Amino acid sequence: DSGVTQTPKHLITATGQRVTLRCSPRSGDLSVYWYQQSLDQGLQFLIQYYNGEERAKGNILERFSAQQFPDLHSELNLSSLELGDSALYFCASSVEGEGRDEQYFGPGTRLTVT
C-alpha cells in the first residue's frame, strides 16, 4: 500500500458526460501528479500541483482540469468525455515535488466511456 488513495476505483459513463476523479496524497506529501495510462499512448503525465498551486502541465486536454485543495487532496475533472478518454488514471504524490523525489502511485481509477 503506497498510502495514496484514489476514488472511485472504477467509473463507467457515457460520451459527453463529465466525471471527477479524487486523489488523497500520502501524509506529508505536498505534490500531486496525474498520469493517464492507455493502450495507445502508454503512461503520460497530465498535470502537477504543489501545495495548492499548479506547477507543470503535460499533455492534458483542454476538456480536462484539475485542482489541489488546502487539505492537499486533488481532483481531476474530465468533461465532454469521448471514447478515447477511456483509460487508467493514476495519481501520484511526492514529498516536495522535486525531480529526485520518488513518486508514489495510487491504485488508479479505471474510466470506461461508452
Add this chain to the structure above:
Amino acid sequence: AQKVTQAQTEISVVEKEDVTLDCVYETRDTTYYLFWYKQPPSGELVFLIRRNSFDEQNEISGRYSWNFQKSTSSFNFTITASQVVDSAVYFCALSEGANFGNEKLTFGTGTRLTIIP
C-alpha cells in the same frame, strides 16, 4: 526533450532463470533521475528504485540489481533467480529534476515479463 526507450516489449523466461530488462534514455540535462516501477496484474504502480545522474554505482537489493552506465545512457534491471511473482510489466522512467516545473516522470513503454513455472 527527454525520452525513455524500452525496446523489449515482452520477455518470457522459465522460473529461476536470470533476466535483464533494458532501458535507454535521452536527456540534455546533466542532472536527472532514473526510476524503475513495477506494475503487477493488479494494476498498481510500485516504486522499485531511484538513481541520480551523479551516482553510477550499481545497486543490488535481494534478487534485484541495477546497472547504470552514463556512457551508453542505459539503466538496466536484472532479476536473478526469477520467480512467478516477478511476472509484471516493468517501466523505466526519467525525471529532469534540475529545472523547476520539470519534475514529471517520462515513462518508457514498459516490458511485460512473464515467468513460466
